[in-house]
Amino acid sequence: MMRYSRLLIPTLRDDPSDAETVSHKLMLRAGLIRKVAAGVYSLLPLGLRVLSRVEKIVREEMDHAGAQEILLPALQPSGLWEETGRWQKYGKELMRLKDRHQRDFCLGPTHEEVITDLLRNEVRSYKQLPLNLYQIQTKFRDEIRPRFGLMRGREFIMKDAYSFDADLSEAEKTYELMYKAYQNIFQRVGLDFRAVEADSGLIGGSSSHEFMVLAQTGEDAIVSCQQCDYAANMEQAEVVATETGLDTGETIPQIESVSTPGYQSVEDVSAFFKVSSDKLLKTLVFIADEKPYAVLVRGDHEINEVKLKKYLNAGELALADKKTLISVTNGPPGFSGPVALKGMEIIADQSVIPGVPYVVGANQKDTHLQYAVAGRDFVVDHFSDLRNVVSDDVCPRCGGLISIDRGIEVGHVFMLGTKYSEAMNATFLDQQGKSQYFVMGCYGIGVSRIIAAAIEQNNDEKGILWPRQIAPFDVEVIPMQEKKEAVMQAAIDISKSLQNQGYNVLLEDRKERAGVKFNDADLLGIPIQIVIGERDLKSGFVEIKQRKSGEKALTPLAEILETLSKIYGNVV
RNA sequence: CGGGGUGUGGCGCAGCUUGGUAGCGCGCCUGCUUUGGGAGCAGGAAGUCGGAGGUUCAAAUCCUCUCACCCCGACCA
16 A cells, blocks of 8 residues: 655646647646656656556566567677678668767667577577567667657657577467567557558568557558458558550540749649549659659549669668759659659659559650650659558458557567578577578567557546556545544554555555545546545445546445455456 | 747736836745635735846836757667
């Protein structure tokens, strides 16, 4: 039993001015966290209690799945990172520092190097495999833009696991095991989530999944089918080609140059020509490994850079800057077009249909071309799926309709294969005595992010509505007149007996007025409030209130435990 | 990194245009009254006005530089 009066729970009446999202505001207001610097927070007692409960669930499920806990260092020498080339590749996001001897170190954003180094030194034989090691630890990433409190911090707590198997089929089994463990974890935490296919990298197939918590404020778009269980993230989601040339029999007029002074954006141009935006083509110039490419998409579509990068098999890909664009197209930005465009390949998204007339830029200031037809007026070297899915697209699995939601990534399971074991020469001897690379997988959970995601999904005007499995306390006992001995004594007795039954109890013993206690209790969001007032106590009753539903029940003292165990099951 | 914005007692904000030496609400402390949904009255503590420099008799206010934080974008295990 914890006494409220002794705990540091600095609640705030007003919304802090620098918080934007609900979860961020409520975490500050309910006294869970305080900011130290951008993307860096202190966890206060209530915040830490929630974190611990999330961690406990994670540990139980990881252990159950056969993983074992370790703790790797946050401080890592540059040497290991140089072996995998990531000392260079990781860029500015890596928090780097030097020790007193001017040796390079970093604060770990992830731990593939350290764990692979450990295993390469300690594991020699297939008999020692499989191994799945995990830790719950602070990670450091110098995010370009930290935001939304614990949602995207520069320092945060992550559970990361690394599996080592003797071959691919064993590794796939481990992957499946982790996938299931993750489902259990997020279910137990009480989150509404979906597992989606993610960018699968080297191995292909179903070797990477993200676990997304559905929330309006999510930073990622997730694509799912309204009919079947297909779900993928935006980068990954395939577009099925359905567009066909409209064969109306009408003859298409000759291409024509039109003066469009100042009309640059898709909206402006489509308004000018009085056509819908799907009759426009955007021409974007990308530089892929220093080579320019012109990429065409319809005005109502967006380029998917991940797809483009894959298609071009490019190491580096970026939109051409203004200068480059001008020198390559001989025209000003905003008026690029494919007609008579020389010196680069022209690639189009598959929804661009040959034989259909489009409005395109003329590579000339304030000029567009009307009735430009692929195959007649300009050449397209290749067609491919290069755009983002939109909400009326068709499911690649079942043909149903696609819908798009927003989500918060709370977990990611990933088949690594031998990428790191090869780079770091981490091998074991198989049954034939032959040297083999470990087949690895890695599995992350944003433990501190889960707290933010849970609040994002569970709140109302008055405050937080904790899922009961991760609530900082199970029950808050609120004596209305703490000065009256009978009331206070009853509150203490009830708290103790609940505590003895295994409930975590917060006793609201502050010398505050009823209204203050009620409002703070609603803010904190502990699932059950037991209100003890002089009036009802005299006749032997207390009030049990469920925070989420607001349901209140007058309960005889003797039946508190029973009532509690009865309702606790459906409080969530 | 580009664009926009904000820094004034613990929190939320006004004051800045038109310089005259800091104010409001909440919170905090003391006392009395009150006491089942953010009490009332009285008294009180608390601010180098983000920092540095400059202009001026005088700077929260004007000028220059700088730092921090927030939002949008680009970027991204």
